[in-house]
Amino acid sequence: MIQHRIPRSRTGPSRRAFLATAGAGALLAGAPAIARAQAPTLKIGVLLPRSGFFAQAGQGCHRGALIAPAVLNEMGYRFELVHVDTESSVDIARTQAERLINEGANVLVGAFDSAQSIAIAQVTEQRGVPYVVNVAAAPQLTEQGYRFIFRNFPRSIDLVTNGLALIKTLLTATNASPQRAVFIHANDTFGQANRGAMDRLFPGANMPFQLVENIAYDPRAQDLNAEVARIRAARADLVLVTTRAGDAIKMIREMVRQRYEPMGIVSPGSPGMYDQEFYDSLGRFSEFCISNVPWYNPRARMAQPFERAFRAQFPNDKFEFHAFNAGFTLEAILIAADAFKRAGSAAPQAMVQALRATDMADHIMVGGPIKFDEKGQNNNIGSACVQNRNLNPTVVLPSEAATMPPVFPMPGWQQRG
């Protein structure tokens, strides 16, 4: 029986053609997996408290994230941002961190507040995803043995250490010699933490003045009449403060009303006196107050594009009032993007290795090169002496970042134009 062989070409593909097609198919099928593994773009999940208790600061941070593409793409950094509002909630920070990682985020950035940052850190640690902290000062964040966390913000103790050191520099630079100081602080989380740091650091700080009294106050008090009277009674010529804007305004008003004229009012590491509402409410009385805080370096090369992009994107916002939060957030994104650029891959281990090897001299905020120690902490972040001048927070020290010389002692309340 003769069987007619049917030519292969008429019935279907040849074995060779089949293998070629299958190979190409397998290649195509595998391509997304390979693409995912290599992740040609970096997906950064940005978790910020844009609503809720920390909304004001979170919005400032968010502005930093929004201008990041404009500033960093020009420098050759490629990344994609996914913005998430944590609503100032620890729960939402945690669940949204899980969601962002599920949706392919290669690195997370945030979250302004220590409690939310710790919640996110627990997720990133378990998922093996790098996490760059923009703003959060609790020391424990980098003391828990986390392998995937990188914090580009000083610990609370560093804030006060740097703040006190700058007071010495200020007094040397201005040849001023106050004799007696009081430390007045809000009786809230931040105020108490600063008080603890002052208690630990001041005795060994060898400051050229005596700290005669610590005064705690309720930030929700209607006025600070009694507290300012106590400062007067202590005959303090230097007032060290840890405040928020609302109570700082009440304190200054009371000082003016009681005609109390200190040589200076200096914060060794707290916000309040460089907030917009402080200037808006006090006008000329807001002038010459000093905040020794981490700040953007107006003379840094990267500060120019940062400021330009901010003013272009938010023409109705005053740059200086957002510079702190926006600057640290932009810098956190820069750190992640730079690590990705060097690593050439968004794979977690490659990113972590690159982040550990970070050595970035050219950046935005005051301080030395960005480098992380084995715990993931950048210890090179400095503080600037930011004095209110012409209704603007202005860097007056350190000299390499200053745009004006400091004025100390400050002019009397009635001697201001």
Place this chain on the structure above:
Amino acid sequence: MIGRIFGGLPPRARLLGAALVAVLLLVPLVADRYVVSVLVLVFAAAYLGQAWNIMMGFAGQLSLGHALYVGVAAYAAAALYVHFGIGPWAGLFVGMALAAAFAAVIGFLGFRFGIEGVHFALLTIAFAEFTRIGFDHIAWTGGAGGFFIPVSQVQFDLLNLRGGPTMWYYVMLVLMLAALALCRYLTRSRVGYYWLAIREDPEAARALGIDIFRYKMIAVVLSAAMTALGGVFTAFYYNNLFPERVFSINSSIDLILAPIIGGLGTLMGPIVGAFILTPVGEALIGVLEHLGLAVPGAKQIFYGLVLLAIIWLRPDGVWPWLARRLGVADEDRR
């Protein structure tokens, strides 16, 4: 006891309950970590809501300061663990005892001196507030700067409550189901009927010979102890405690939302409420993002509108309506 818990349940309710538990047991096998994390929050909210429901829903005593019990127990167990290496399972007894002691003082002051209704609620808020201020100044527990439990990389260490979302999922699920069983048992026992009488008409209950003071105290102390247990677990879940967050009035309000939405005084109300509140919140985030409406505050507005709609459409809570629809209404109304 088993008879009291399961007795009187219609077959349909038993079937639905068993199916729900079976599904929940299997969820971590199929769901991703995000879903599991959301469900951990759901179970925690359901458990804490159930604990609060004993006091308000069953015994009719309004507390707006239950964050006090969460915080006291959380701090106690966390401090014992960090400072003395005492595990959370031992620490929770200390935490529960402390919370119960606080509750006994509040209850005694309120009930002995006839402080009732909103005035009693104010008393509970006051205690939570001054405890918050106190913890702001206790250096041993970190003061206002917060208290931190060392985090471990272990995925499953039940003894020390260190682990990933899957472990927490089952821990919280067991906690929620245990609280449901306990409350079912209590509502079908003498104390439950006394609470019902006190809630509906205290004077009539007194006239019938019920020791109102005693049974109100039992409700307050039991509710506080159960809440404290939840507090210990949440402390080890979050690994950090800040007085401003833990003891805040917001925390107390969050805690009572699930039973109110689900159905005050009902057994399933806190669970149903928790299953609505947390997932709706999470879903809204995704929906608003896809619609391009994810501006700050938008979620809160939509969330508020959803809650408003629920309260408007189901003023007695969702569970009584749902129970009728499922055909399990009569037996489980309470």
